[in-house]
Amino acid sequence: MSKKKKNMPPHWALKFLRLFIKREYIEEIEVDLEETYHINRQESSTVRANWRYVIEVFKLLRPNLIKSLAWNYSISPAGMYQSHFKTAVRGLKKNFGFSAINIFGLSLSIAVGILMILLISERYSFDDFHTQKDRIYKVTTNRVQGTKGEEVQLSTASYYIGNQLKEQVPGIDEVVFMKADRLSADFITERKAISINGFYASASFFDVFSFDLLQGNPQTALSEPNSVVLTRSSARKLFGDADPIGQVLNVEENGDFKSVVIAGVVADPPMNSHMRFDVLVSLSTVVKPFSETANDINSPDNTNDVSVYLLQNEQAKTEDIIGAMANLMGDYNKTIEHPIRHSLQPMETFVTSNTYANRMGPMFSERKIKIMLGLMLIILISACFNYTNLSMARALKRSKEVGIRKVMGASRSQVFTQFIMEALVLAFLALVVGLALFYIIRPQFLDLPNPAAMGHDMFSLKINYIHIVYFIGFTFIVGLLAGFQPAFLLSKYKALNAFQDASKFTLFSKGVNLRQVLTGFQFAISIGLIVFAVLVFKQYKFSLDYDLGYSTESIVNIPIEGDYINLLEAEIAKLPEVLETSKSSWVLGVGGDGMSVGMVMSKDNPKPTPFLVNQVDGSYLRMHELSFLAGSGFTRSLDEGQTQNHVIINEKGLQTLGVDSAADAIGKTILHNGNSLQIQGVVEDFISIALTKEIFESFAFVQANEATPYKSLNVKISSGNLQSSLAKLEVAYCKHDAIHPFEAHFYDDQIAKVYEREKTTFTIVSFLAFLAICISTLGLLGMAVYTLESRKKEISIRKVLGARLQNLLLLLSHEFLIIVLVSSAIAIPVVLYIVDRMVLNDFIHRIEIKVSDSLSGLVIMLSIGLLTIGWQIRAVFVKNPTDALKNQ
């Protein structure tokens, strides 16, 4: 080969020549060039001859010698495609088993693809209904905050910067202020009362955001104090079909205002809005105009209270506004240690950005999308590999067909198109099946708990016309991806080779071949996903079963809003099912509205240190069975107005106060909230918030001397008929509170809910693992069927000669065994690393990764694979060997 090459002109130039010269001229011109080349080589050097040759080739680029750019064939290509389509359909029918395996495998990945397309397109359509979306920005804040001295990024800003922007910075059309705290209150008419929540927004709200104001004046609806805009659904709940405009509503459980006037009705915010509300209250109701308010509200330092949205002028530049904000803050920043910096966040990242604290609305981070896309691609590629592998395995059978086509004058590109067409037909059949599968998984997916959505539905996953275009495009790509490799290889066959003895002819070089690598990839993905799912599930179970340090058994927690808790408690205590009751301001291990942090000082440690505080009544600690290191629990509940004088702290609290032993601490005095409290008991450490978080390790239980701090009524019920007990509790509850729905939960369920994120991760990963296993098993099945079909005679002869099933299994599955072992050797360490970094690191108390967990994927894959192969071998083995041997 190399010797021949020496005397030949550069090959690439020849290839290039063939590319552009008209077909009918090519032979003659090629030979002319070659002859000239040899003459040149003899006359001067090879290098010069090569050089001349290349120049000659380029000089042949003449209009009358090159191929015309128009279609070369005089007949329309439609007929060819029609014929390809027909052969493709016939081929699929003929090899029904293989087609079914391929279609099913591809449809699994296409269903996931459909899900992803819908998810991504819905995510990117967030806030699209705002006609000025590209001009809406939010002012963000970077500053050092908190005790740890870390810089935080806030999605809130100050009234100060907002007002300065409005008055002094050019290029801003409107500024909207919205209080960062959501409003949650009971709105009451003469006949009805509902609990709704929403936002406080300044007057320019409707100039910036395109919420559809059905009734009322967009300019003035939110300008007067005490005026509100209701959504249509909440207006309907309160007034039915009557006109709500101008009606006066009473508001309860809210210190700031007592009655409001309805100034407008707005359409319900759509699902793809980053802010959701039932009501908008004018900001002037709670915040006085700039000039009249107290200094601390107007201070540039007050950066946690308000979200500042602005509508940028079309001509203005974002950088200029950011620069202007830096200038505005310049003087103030000189007076403080850590400067406060403001920046702008464009509307399209409101949902996607996960870096801001104080955010409002749902979140779907870029990272999450990337991970999901990555997983989808892996599943997709895995399914495409099935097609590739099975097609290439059957390539021998097809080689004669290719040979005949070539002899009949088909060009390589035509054969290529034919095979691509087959893949496309298959992919589109898979699309139909995939759509059906999608409708099966859709409700399950929508039901998955999504803590980042903040209690709202983020996605509807409805299919529009435009999505169908995406699906078709997507399927097209899948078809190309799956069909490219076989089409490329099969169309490469030379007509002559195709008719040679098939046994002499190998598709792959010896050693590791492409098919093995692709299969290995599939196995690695399946094994990896299994291990991932197993580990996440174990951590989830571990977190649920973790000894919290207190008892949660048969305890029902009822959230209470109002001051009737003592009355309700007294009534409930009379029920025969109720064993014990207690009151607390929040629920340990779950959290709640009443959760608070208090500064505690003692004589030994005069520096105030933060303690997590829960206000509980006399029976709380006893009922929850917290174990004491020293001292005792509260003996009785405090009466109204009685002074608090005792506190119970935990072990960590003891250490922060600088006391060595629990016994010593009893009777010592600490300062909390201006009260001096005596330490009455010390409890063992327990899980205060969740296994994922450990913000404040020091903990203090104090007692409340009035009803309102208690936000949760804890009821221990006997484990009889739980449903009827709950129903009785509800009856009692409804007597006292007609507005808020009864939302009692079993303590254990609440704890489980804390780990919803892990549960969702587990559900998604195990679903993907299931898909990956399905796909790779299908591929394996296809390969097994094919191998056995082509080795039927061999197996029959072996059987006749006395081989047993086990021998055959070993013979035929040793390749599979090697691939599985190699791929798990690659996949398992990678997955262990990822799980360790991305999942387990979020937990303080985490599981130990055991060898058995790591090997779970390998074991599952091995057993499924061996069963598949064994099943196929058995199918051949049980047949009479003469049947296979006699037909020649």
Next chain:
Amino acid sequence: MKKTKLGEFEELALLTVIVLQEKAYGVEIKKELETRLNQTLSVGSIQSALKRMEQKGFLTSEFGEATNKRGGKRKRIYSATSYAHKVLNEIKEIREALWKSIPQPKFSLLGI
């Protein structure tokens, strides 16, 4: 002259084809012209001229026999059509007539 449109280079190539007779194929024509014109020519220019003339009907061509020298590939032998002979004669006559029409003294000026 109008209909024929035989360019100068084409005319030379055509004449060469006639001169070379049955040896008239690409490389040979190129060599012949190169020696006569005393300049290097590209394969492209020769081929382009030959194809053009074939289309205009000055040349016909057929594959010759395959030889070992050309690696088993055939060469294409060109031959001039009678139409080509006619046109060449026409051109020649026109040229001669023109030469004859040049007044005698000018010849001496041209150095002849």
